[in-house]
Amino acid sequence: MLIIEDLQVKLADKVILKHIDLEIRPGETHILFGPNGSGKTSLLMTIMGYPQYRVTAGKICFKGEDITNRSINDRAAMGIGMSYQRPPSIHGLKTSQMIRLCGKNGMNVEELAEKVNFTSFLERDINVGFSGGEIKRSELLQLMAQDPDLLLFDEPESGVDLENIVLIGNTISELLQRHMKPTGDQTVKEVNKSRTRMGLIITHTGFILDYVSADRGQVLYDGILACKANPVEIFKQIKQQGYEECVRCAN
Amino acid sequence: MRELEKKAVEAKDKKASLGPDIDLREFIVDAPGHGSIESPEQLPEADKKRMMLAGVDAGEKDRSGTFIQKDATAIFSRSYVPGLEVLPIKEALDNVEWVKDYYWKLLAVDTDKYTSQAYKELHNGYVIRALPGSSVTFPIQACMYLEHEGLSQNVHNIIIAEEGSELHIITGCATASHVTKGLHVGISEFYVKENAKLSFTMIHNWAENVLVRPRSAGIVEKGGLFLNNYICMKPVKSLQMYPTTRLVGKGAVARFYSLLVGNPGSELDVGGRACLDAEETRAEIISRAITNGGNLIARGELIGRKPGVRGHLECRGLILNGGTIHAIPELIGKEEGVELSHEAAVGKIAQEEILYLMSRGLTEEEAAATIVRGFLSVDIPGLPAVLKAEIDRAVELSQKDMM
Ligand SMILES: Nc1ncnc2c1ncn2[C@@H]1O[C@H](COP(=O)(O)OP(=O)(O)OP(=O)(O)O)[C@@H](O)[C@H]1O
Ligand SMILES: [Mg+2]
Numbered sequence: 104m105l106i107i108e109d110l111q112v113k114l115a116d117k118v119i120l121k122h123i124d125l126e127i128r129p130g131e132t133h134i135l136f137g138p139n140g141s142g143k144t145s146l147l148m149t150i151m152g153y154p155q156y157r158v159t160a161g162k163i164c165f166k167g168e169d170i171t172n173r174s175i176n177d178r179a180a181m182g183i184g185m186s187y188q189r190p191p192s193i194h195g196l197k198t199s200q201m202i203r204l205c206g207k208n209g210m211n212v213e214e215l216a217e218k219v220n221f222t223s224f225l226e227r228d229i230n231v232g233f234s235g236g237e238i239k240r241s242e243l244l245q246l247m248a249q250d251p252d253l254l255l256f257d258e259p260e261s262g263v264d265l266e267n268i269v270l271i272g273n274t275i276s277e278l279l280q281r282h283m284k285p286t287g288d289q290t291v292k293e294v295n296k297s298r299t300r301m302g303l304i305i306t307h308t309g310f311i312l313d314y315v316s317a318d319r320g321q322v323l324y325d326g327i328l329a330c331k332a333n334p335v336e337i338f339k340q341i342k343q344q345g346y347e348e349c350v351r352c353a354n
Numbered sequence: 355m356r357e358l359e360k361k362a363v364e365a366k367d368k369k370a371s372l373g374p375d376i377d378l379r380e381f382i383v384d385a386p387g388h389g390s391i392e393s394p395e396q397l398p399e400a401d402k403k404r405m406m407l408a409g410v411d412a413g414e415k416d417r418s419g420t421f422i423q424k425d426a427t428a429i430f431s432r433s434y435v436p437g438l439e440v441l442p443i444k445e446a447l448d449n450v451e452w453v454k455d456y457y458w459k460l461l462a463v464d465t466d467k468y469t470s471q472a473y474k475e476l477h478n479g480y481v482i483r484a485l486p487g488s489s490v491t492f493p494i495q496a497c498m499y500l501e502h503e504g505l506s507q508n509v510h511n512i513i514i515a516e517e518g519s520e521l522h523i524i525t526g527c528a529t530a531s532h533v534t535k536g537l538h539v540g541i542s543e544f545y546v547k548e549n550a551k552l553s554f555t556m557i558h559n560w561a562e563n564v565l566v567r568p569r570s571a572g573i574v575e576k577g578g579l580f581l582n583n584y585i586c587m588k589p590v591k592s593l594q595m596y597p598t599t600r601l602v603g604k605g606a607v608a609r610f611y612s613l614l615v616g617n618p619g620s621e622l623d624v625g626g627r628a629c630l631d632a633e634e635t636r637a638e639i640i641s642r643a644i645t646n647g648g649n650l651i652a653r654g655e656l657i658g659r660k661p662g663v664r665g666h667l668e669c670r671g672l673i674l675n676g677g678t679i680h681a682i683p684e685l686i687g688k689e690e691g692v693e694l695s696h697e698a699a700v701g702k703i704a705q706e707e708i709l710y711l712m713s714r715g716l717t718e719e720e721a722a723a724t725i726v727r728g729f730l731s732v733d734i735p736g737l738p739a740v741l742k743a744e745i746d747r748a749v750e751l752s753q754k755d756m757m
Contacts, residue, residue, distance in 0.1 A: 151713055175712040185713055191706045195728025204724065205714045228728070249714060 104128050105150070105253055105301060110161035112142075112149050119145045121326045123161070127253070130298030132279050132315060134334040135305045137323035138346045143305045144188055146323065147255045150303075151185045152178045165253065184251030186242035188258050188305075192230035198241060199225040206248030219244050219274055220267060235262030243271060247278065254278060256304040260311050272314025275304070281316050309338040324350045358463050362473040365464035373594025373623050376565055378467060381506035381537045383475040385425040394420055394430060400531065401499065407588075407751060408526025408559040409744040410497040416740045419482075419494035423509065425502045426477035437488025437519070440496075443479040443510050453481060456512045460543045460571035468567040472508045472541045479509035479541070484519035484550070493522035493555070493741055498538065500564070501530040506537040513542065515550035515578070522738055523552070527566075528559040537565045544572030546580045548603060553581040555741050557748050560590035562619060568595040576603025576632070581736055585745060586622065587615035587752035594623040596653060601628065601635035612641040613730050613745075615752060616648025616677055625653025625682070630663035630692070637665040642730055645677035655684040658692030665693070671700035672729055727753060 105127040112120035119142045127133055137143045149156040150163060152175040162171045170178055193201070202212045202225075216222045219240045224233070233241055239259055246254060259275060260268055276282050280298040304311055312335055320334030322341070329350050330337060340349050369375050391397065394412040397405070402412040405422075414420055419433035419440050428442035446453040463473045484490050500507050515521045529536060538560070546552045560566060574580045580599060599608045610626040628637035639654040656665035671679035683696040703725050711721035730749045734742065 153709060174718075175709055176715060176717055179713055179715040187710075191704060191710050193707050193710075193725060193728050195731040196724060201714070204711070204716060245714060 104166065106164040107150070108161050108164075110149070110163065111159045112145060113157045113159050114145060114155060119326050120149065123328050125321070125328060127301045127303060129301060130280070130295065131319065132281065132302035132304065132317045134312065134317045134320040135303060135323060136320060136337060136341060141323045142326045143323050144257055147185060147257050147303065147305065150255060151175060151183060179249070179251070182252035183255070184246050184249045184253070185255040186239070186246050186257060186259050190230055190238065190242060192228065192233070194228055194231060196229050197225065198227055198229045201229040202244060202248045205245045206250070210248060212248075215247055216244055218247070219270055236264055236267060239263050239271060240267065243274060247274070252299065253301040253303070256302065258305050258307060260306065261308060268310055269314070272311055275311065276315045279315065312338060322346065322349055358458055358473060361462070361464040362470045365470040366467055366474070368464065368466050368470065370466040370468065370567070370594065372596060373567070374592055374621065376537065376567070376592070378471055378506065382504050383506050383508065385477070385502045385505050388424045388427040388429050390429045394422060404528045404530060404559065405497050405499065405526055407748070408497065408528040409524045409555070409557040409748065410495050410526040414495075416492050417495050418490050418492040421480045421482070421494070421496040422499065423478055423480070423497065424499045425505055425507060428478045428480070431480065433494070435490055437485045438490045438494060438521070439481070439483040439485070440494060441481045443481050443512065444476070446481040450481075453512065456514065456543060456545060457510070460573055461541060461569055465569060468539045469541065469569050471506065472510055472539045472569070475506070475508050476510055477508045479511045481512045482521070482523060483514040484516055484521035486516040487518045489520040490522065491520065491738065493524045493738065496523060496525040498525070498527045498540065499530070500528070500533060500536045500538060503533055504535050506539060508539045510541040511543070513552065513554065514545040515547060515552040517547040518549045519547075520551045521553075522741060524555045524557070524741055524744060526557045526559060529561040529564055531561070533561055534563050536561070536563070538567070540568040540570070542568065542570035544570065544580065544599070546572065546574040546578040546606075548575045549577040551579045551736070553583070553737055553741065555583040555737070555745065556585065557744065558586040558590065558593070559588050560593075562589045563591050565591055566593040568597070570595070570597040572597070572599040572608070574599065574601045574603065574606040574608055577605045578603065578607070579736065580608045581734070582608070582610045582626070583734060583737070583745065584610070584612040584624070585748050586624070587613060587748060589617040589620050590622070591619065592621045596625045596627060598627040598629065600631055601637060602631050604632050605634045606632060607636045609638045610640065611732055611734055613732075613749065614641065614643045614650060614652065616643070616645035616650035616679070618647035618677070620648035622648065623651040623653070625651075625655070627655040627657070628665060629657045629659065630665055631659050633660050633662060635660070635663045639666075640668045640732060641670070642732060643669070643671040643679050643681075644726065644729070645671070645673050645679050646675045647677040649678050651680045651682065653682045653684075654696070655686065656694050657686045657688065658694050659688045661689050661691030663692050665695070667696035669696070669698040670729070672726070673700065673702050674726070723753060
């Protein structure tokens with residue numbers, strides 16, 4: 104379980120997140136909406152533990168532990184993983200090596216890459232010269248290797264072509280255990296209860312909603328979390344009336 | 355030879371244009387001789403280990419020949435394949451007529467006091483030649499080993515890839531671990547004839563108080579390829595070299611790669627110069643420099659003299675732990691239509707990259723080591739796998755000391 108309480112974050116002396124409360128229970132996936140610059144990436148980076156996002160108030164708890172002051176790699180070890188909107192490239196580090204670093208020993212990199220149509224990139228330096236859509240697949244592949252319990256996705260589908268969006272959508276759904284079907288005499292409710300993975304997905308396009316069933320949607324506006332509701336409903340609202348209306352309605 | 359002698363004498367005190375000056379009188383030139391050996395396996399274990407670090411394998415696995423010089427003496431010199439000749443240069447100068455056509459032909463003996471000394475007090479060195487059309491696919495290895503305290507080891511090497519041949523050389527220079535003072539003066543002249551391919555990989559494994567002054571030059575004829583890799587990652591007191599390669603035949607190609615690490619107390623001034631003198635010639639000079647507290651100058655110069663020639667210079671520096679890196683890339687176009695470019699960057703490890711790797715589960719130290727390894731891994735097209743493996747090993751070993 105991820106619990107964020109009254110979180111306030113400063114970036115370069117500017118308050119970019121204000122009084123954020125958020126709770127993601129095991130098995131839940133949340134969708135995060137919000138206009139450009141509203142602080143969505145900042146929220147994910149703060150959860151991941153990037154030190155430039157200074158927590159000035161509140162706390163973050165994960166799996167019952169206060170991780171507000173934990174290092175990034177501690178958090179990764181605890182099971183938090185992130186797919187980045189704009190990851191850095193590392194010269195001389197091959198994508199295949201990166202995948203191996205992310206994962207546990209004995210994993211089959213080729214097989215994993217096949218799933219996201221990425222085998223032909225394995226020998227290229229990680230993210231160097233990757234197109235926007237390729238970056239998304241590279242990030243997803245890393246997360247697949249890492250196999251965390253809480254998956255943070257920063258716009259995983261933006262810039263991805265229609266064919267790959269199906270691939271990415273379904274893979275994310277699988278990673279988040281949204282694909283599980285009842286077997287034998289299990290009820291749907293039981294299956295849903297057996298999910299453990301947690302997800303937080305940022306999207307502008309809403310495309311991901313076609314592939315990933317999500318439990319809840321939230322809107323981040325000017326550093327404030329507003330409107331908790333069904334993600335499909337929220338997305339409809341935003342499309343029709345824009346963000347401002349959406350926030351007004353919440354207040 | 356009389357003319358050479360005269361010039362050498364005249365230049366005996368001539369300071370080099372670059373690098374800290376060295377007082378040659380502080381070093382002895384008379385070293386006790388060593389007996390020759392029947393196999394590199396006969397070398398003392400300690401020597402073998404030091405040589406191994408510089409890419410020289412005593413078991414001679416995957417090697418087509420071996421040359422070993424200890425101090426002033428060539429103790430082993432052998433070729434195992436037809437089409438490959440290897441000889442100590444002293445023997446060659448005495449017995450092989452054609453060698454004189456290659457001796458001091460690319461370099462002036464009066465360049466500075468070091469060339470002068472290498473002429474006047476020549477200890478030995480090698481002549482390695484691939485016969486026309488021969489293809490020597492496994493590398494021949496050569497080792498210059500400095501064991502005698504306070505010695506100025508003066509060597510002269512001549513490397514010839516005859517027309518249409520393919521030749522790969524790995525040469526390691528190393529010092530015995532007890533040496534606290536020494537100087538290595540190495541002259542190398544490279545001849546890449548028409549349509550020949552020569553790769554020369556040099557791994558230096560000196561000691562903290564050793565001074566090194568290589569002086570080399572190369573010439574590449576029509577359709578020839580000269581691939582030159584230089585790796586110096588271990589401590590050395592002072593190293594200065596700035597070899598020139600001239601591409602004189604249509605379509606000749608030269609590529610230089612260097613991996614340099616400046617350790618505390620080390621002073622490295624290393625570069626390469628390529629003259630694109632003929633049509634359709636291409637040159638690439640790529641260096642990766644890391645300082646760990648040492649002072650490092652990475653030079654590069656491309657001179658384009660014919661329209662349509664292409665050259666690229668890439669100089670990247672990483673400051674890990676104090677020290678300085680001074681990148682000096684120079685481009686000189688002497689004709690309309692030359693295409694010369696350069697890219698130079700000096701910085702520290704990007705924090706963003708470290709954090710990215712940490713978010714994948716690596717500790718900060720592991721992340722930094724991974725980035726440094728990536729920084730030092732340059733793809734060298736055309737380099738045989740055994741040599742690539744030797745370079746990777748050298749990087750791996752030195753990284754342990756570095757981090
Ligand atoms: N280094 C910085 N210094 C100052 N402000 C910054 C810095 N980095 C980001 N910001 C600002 O912080 C705010 C939040 O940025 P963030 O990246 O979290 O937005 P976002 O909601 O993810 O936007 P988008 O939808 O465009 O990705 C923005 O106004 C941004 O300009
Ligand atoms: Mg963002």
